[in-house]
Amino acid sequence: MEFNYRCSTCRAVYDIAPQLTVCPVCSQHQQKDQPLTGVLEVELHGPLTMPFAAVDMLPVEPVYFPPIPVGNTPLWEPENLRRSSGFQHLFIKDDGSNPTASFKDRASFLVSAAATKFNIPDIALASTGNAGSSMAGIGAAAGQRITLFLPKSAPRAKLVQALQYGATVHRVNGNYDMAYDISLEFSKIKGGMNRNTAYNPLTIEGKKTVSLELFKQLGRAPDILFVAVGDGCILAGVYKGFRDLQQLDLIPSIPRIIGVQAETSNALFRAFTTGKFEKQPASTVADSICVDVPRNGIHALAQVKRFNGEMMTVSDNEIIEAQTSLAGSTGLFAEPAGAAAFAGFLKAAPGLDPDAVIVVLSTGNGLKDSASAALGIEVPETLIDSVEDII
Numbered sequence: 001m002e003f004n005y006r007c008s009t010c011r012a013v014y015d016i017a018p019q020l021t022v023c024p025v026c027s028q029h030q031q032k033d034q035p036l037t038g039v040l041e042v043e044l045h046g047p048l049t050m051p052f053a054a055v056d057m058l059p060v061e062p063v064y065f066p067p068i069p070v071g072n073t074p075l076w077e078p079e080n081l082r083r084s085s086g087f088q089h090l091f092i093k094d095d096g097s098n099p100t101a102s103f104k105d106r107a108s109f110l111v112s113a114a115a116t117k118f119n120i121p122d123i124a125l126a127s128t129g130n131a132g133s134s135m136a137g138i139g140a141a142a143g144q145r146i147t148l149f150l151p152k153s154a155p156r157a158k159l160v161q162a163l164q165y166g167a168t169v170h171r172v173n174g175n176y177d178m179a180y181d182i183s184l185e186f187s188k189i190k191g192g193m194n195r196n197t198a199y200n201p202l203t204i205e206g207k208k209t210v211s212l213e214l215f216k217q218l219g220r221a222p223d224i225l226f227v228a229v230g231d232g233c234i235l236a237g238v239y240k241g242f243r244d245l246q247q248l249d250l251i252p253s254i255p256r257i258i259g260v261q262a263e264t265s266n267a268l269f270r271a272f273t274t275g276k277f278e279k280q281p282a283s284t285v286a287d288s289i290c291v292d293v294p295r296n297g298i299h300a301l302a303q304v305k306r307f308n309g310e311m312m313t314v315s316d317n318e319i320i321e322a323q324t325s326l327a328g329s330t331g332l333f334a335e336p337a338g339a340a341a342f343a344g345f346l347k348a349a350p351g352l353d354p355d356a357v358i359v360v361l362s363t364g365n366g367l368k369d370s371a372s373a374a375l376g377i378e379v380p381e382t383l384i385d386s387v388e389d390i391i
């Protein structure tokens with residue numbers, strides 16, 4: 001297989017090179033507080049040798065892969081939920097089981113591999129928490145130096161996790177959007193690779209592997225897939241995987257993908273409705289999908305429109321309730337952003353075909369943010385001294 005970059009805006013073709021991030025031409029029209037213009041996509045060419053292996057569809061050779069087992073996450077068949085919801089072909093893809101406990105490992109893995117290939121020992125990025133702890137963990141395995149910019153509100157567990165992995169962490173006196181801008185300035189001055197989501201095209205490309213795995217695990221593409229959306233990079237990655245499978249004649253069509261946002265962090269949902277991105281301050285209990293400016297908004301939205309996808313929102317209460325009901329009925333404890341996709345499924349369920357093959361993407365482990373998780377339960381305050389106290 002051969003690979004190149006193609007600009008998702010002007011369609012120009014470029015060789016894959018480490019210093020290339022967004023399209024040099026289109027990014028000159030980048031406006032402040034708007035999603036990235038000129039996001040680059042990896043394009044693949046040539047026939048696939050059978051039997052089909054996902055690694056053959058990636059633009060970095062396996063010899064450069066970091067020594068840490070990312071992906072190949074389990075696809076759950078939640079019996080209780082299937083019975084209670086009436087959806088007999090409901091699946092949950094548990095990406096919280098990745099090495100650093102979130103979906104972000106798929107992107108970090110490919111970025112790390114490219115950095116190794118091009119002999120770049122330093123990687124910098126901004127993150128709400130998961131991308132940072134992910135890059136830190138995978139960088140630790142690969143022997144790379146990671147510099148991370150985190151918003152001041154990032155959950156403690158994610159901060160601690162990144163520090164455990166040995167990353168240099170700068171806490172930004174502001175939100176994720178501020179961290180994003182500072183990290184880009186840092187990379188311009190310091191060089192090295194920047195892993196900011198969507199800005200580095202390999203983040204989207206790495207995320208496509210979830211679709212390739214789903215195809216392998218199901219023996220087909222799902223009919224419907226629910227995915228939580230912040231910057232829109234997972235959403236675009238999921239589409240990219242299915243588009244590659246379709247290009248190679250492995251699936252007949254692109255599944256219906258439903259992007260789920262928090263009501264109070266819904267920039268992509270609003271743009272889906274109005275056609276325009278307007279910055280509005282976001283805040284939600286699901287910190288991983290809390291973004292003012294969805295960096296991959298333009299690119300992701302174009303795919304949702306082209307392939308008849310949908311955007312929907314769920315309230316913070318619905319997210320908290322979904323988190324508890326998912327944990328209590330399946331044994332899968334997801335962080336709020338991960339549970340948001342499930343909340344979307346619960347809300348949309350009355351309008352869905354009960355025979356459809358439905359996948360809910362659970363993107364992060366619940367232990368990542370125990371403060372938010374505590375909102376949906378009651379922690380016992382009374383201490384007992386003996387068994388008589390409770391029987």
Ligand SMILES: *Cc1c(COP(=O)(O)O)cnc(C)c1O
Binds near residue numbers: 231363
């Ligand atoms: C990053 C993240 C998302 C959203 O991904 P985007 O690419 O920002 O849309 C969803 N869930 C979790 C747990 C995440 O870490």
